[in-house]
């Protein structure tokens with residue numbers, strides 16, 4: 007928009023002229039600033055609008071004011087106008103009236119507004135929708151809803167077309183409302199141009215912006231960024247629209263190439279389309295653009311380098327380009343699981359035929375994973391794991407599969423490729439990581455297999471491989487005979503698998519019933535059965551009453567129950583679930599769900615694992631460390647029985663006092679345990695002693711506890727509790743072993759501060775540690791402590807305490823290898839503890 011400098015002229019003032027030259031003179035000396043004329047300098051500096059009036063007739067016309075000759079041209083389209091003109095020219099008494107009031111006529115004002123403010127206004131509306139679309143798409147990715155739907159069998163084509171249909175419908179309604187409101191407010195722009203022409207123009211423009219939003223969503227991973235992206239595009243569009251309104255490049259002064267390049271960006275086409283449509287309804291007498299004339303030069307468009315039909319063609323073709331690019335980038339840019347297709351995936355015929363075309367890769371678009379060495383092949387330490395592996399290998403080589411086996415995980419290897427992170431000043435490259443190092447497990451039908459392990463053990467990765475979220479690096483997994491490595495196998499698997507991930511796969515705006523309906527449809531259940539299946543599922547998870555309430559207002563437990571129902575909908579033969587909330591009713595649902603299907607559950611709750619599982623596998627550092635029933639694991643990996651002795655504070659009825667405080671004297675009890683079971687307390691304080699009694703003393707326990715009970719009064723014992731070690735302990739032992747292994751491999755150390763104040767560096771997970779420099783004539787091998795470890799919130803092992811310092815037993819060999827290797831990086835100056843093999847210590851501890 008241009009502002010002509012000069013004296014402002016009030017819009018209502020009427021000025022009369024006797025001759026055309028008077029008009030010329032006036033115009034020459036009074037550059038106009040009234041709003042009705044402003045648009046002319048934008049579009050074409052030589053065009054003005056004026057009204058003409060005679061004594062008997064008034065007519066408002068658009069004329070050409072040609073610089074520098076100052077001649078008016080009055081288009082004379084109808085006989086009456088020609089008559090007026092003739093009479094004007096022939097009648098010496100006529101008066102030319104440049105009626106400035108007419109410049110401010112609503113028609114002229116609306117023209118001016120549409121041509122100048124219009125692009126920004128419509129752009130702002132389109133941008134609002136644009137930001138909303140991008141953020142909805144990204145939120146769906148961010149909340150992993152899309153991943154969940156894919157796991158449940160949603161095809162990419164269905165995903166994209168459902169989005170397109172939805173957005174197309176919204177666009178259709180909003181375009182319709184725009185035109186109807188424009189007509190309601192009596193704008194000539196909407197009244198004189200054909201309804202179809204204006205509606206199609208707005209519809210195609212907004213559809214095009216949807217294409218742009220789809221494409222950009224592939225590059226954005228956080229919904230919060232979508233507002234920034236939308237605002238940036240708005241600013242850029244605003245600037246390019248101003249340039250367009252100044253005539254670039256839609257005039258004969260510019261080549262076609264400029265126009266082609268400029269037309270790729272939809273807001274520019276919006277600006278040019280609005281100019282054409284506005285120009286065609288500049289004055290109330292202008293006819294506008296009719297549907298049949300959409301391919302012809304617009305009225306009042308003197309240059310005619312582009313028609314409204316050309317704009318339609320541009321909008322449709324660029325929309326198709328954006329849409330295809332959106333699908334392409336969606337495939338080749340790594341998704342939330344780091345998975346992508348190859349850059350030229352569409353050249354693979356399998357992609358089009360559906361046979362093997364779903365091959366996916368990982369890492370950035372340019373990363374290369376071929377040179378990654380496979381993980382080391384290690385023979386399992388545990389005989390049950392070894393046996394499982396051998397049985398499976400044998401069955402695989404013979405091609406015999408037990409009919410009761412639902413899932414065969416055959417040497418599954420998953421290596422995450424290295425990543426390069428580009429920061430503002432530097433590039434960080436992480437090395438590749440073997441998350442699964444050859445997993446062999448058979449999962450039986452009608453059973454729940456619980457996969458346990460500390461953080462980073464590889465549980466999620468294993469589930470992701472089974473559900474097809476992440477590609478397998480080596481090995482395979484057969485689910486009811488279908489391989490996860492084949493795209494056909496995977497599409498069959500998706501039909502028979504149900505997944506309940508760690509996160510709730512829910513849309514806040516949908517009710518529980520709608521969720522189940524949606525997932526039942528994705529799973530391909532017959533439409534006629536969906537209603538009854540949904541009702542049954544809702545009843546199973548006790549959500550009948552909340553069926554029609556939006557999931558956003560559900561409590562955490564209700565959400566989890568709905569997620570479980572989604573995982574179980576359509577009676578999948580295999581269900582994988584992670585961390586269901588430890589609630590009785592969820593357990594009941596899971597317990598019931600075992601019938602007729604295999605369930606893999608990964609959880610951090612040992613209680614849950616103990617109660618629900620038929621078999622448990624504990625993983626650590628990408629390998630299976632033990633496998634079996636809960637009882638078997640406890641008896642094999644638990645330290646034995648735990649005895650808790652609590653004291654009443656009196657021995658033989660007489661308190662042992664030391665000052666005001668009662669000082670516990672547990673020596674007789676400790677001696678009793680030492681003499682009969684050869685064990686020392688694991689923990690002790692004034693009120694109780696805790697012993698861990700190894701399994702090999704089991705035969706002695708009956709008589710031992712009978713005698714202890716008889717002597718309760720003598721020892722001042724208030725209560726004796728005996729129990730089997732917990733699964734938690736088994737888990738910790740396995741985790742410790744794995745940590746120790748990896749600490750040995752990578753040299754990670756922890757600082758142990760002894761009660762004496764001495765600090766030593768010890769490998770993470772080390773149980774018995776000799777303290778260097780404590781050798782004496784009395785203790786030739788020095789003293790040692792047992793280190794107690796616990797897991798912090800992130801699952802990492804940290805020191806929780808240590809036993810009293812005791813002499814290193816004489817039989818223990820302190821070999822060179824048992825001392826901390828010199829290559830380990832410890833705190834400078836800190837002493838390195840001597841790791842002692844627990845097997846040398848025996849069961850005394």
Ligand SMILES: Nc1ncnc2c1ncn2[C@@H]1O[C@H](COP(=O)(O)OP(=O)(O)OP(=O)(O)O)[C@@H](O)[C@H]1O
Nearest residue numbers: 343344422439441459460461462463464465466467
């Ligand atoms: N996309 C990825 N790229 C690189 N490394 C990854 C990726 N995903 C997982 N990892 C790594 O693989 C290892 C195994 O991760 P995984 O999520 O499978 O462990 P998990 O046993 O499920 O742990 P948690 O209980 O914490 O969920 C971890 O060390 C993790 O950092």
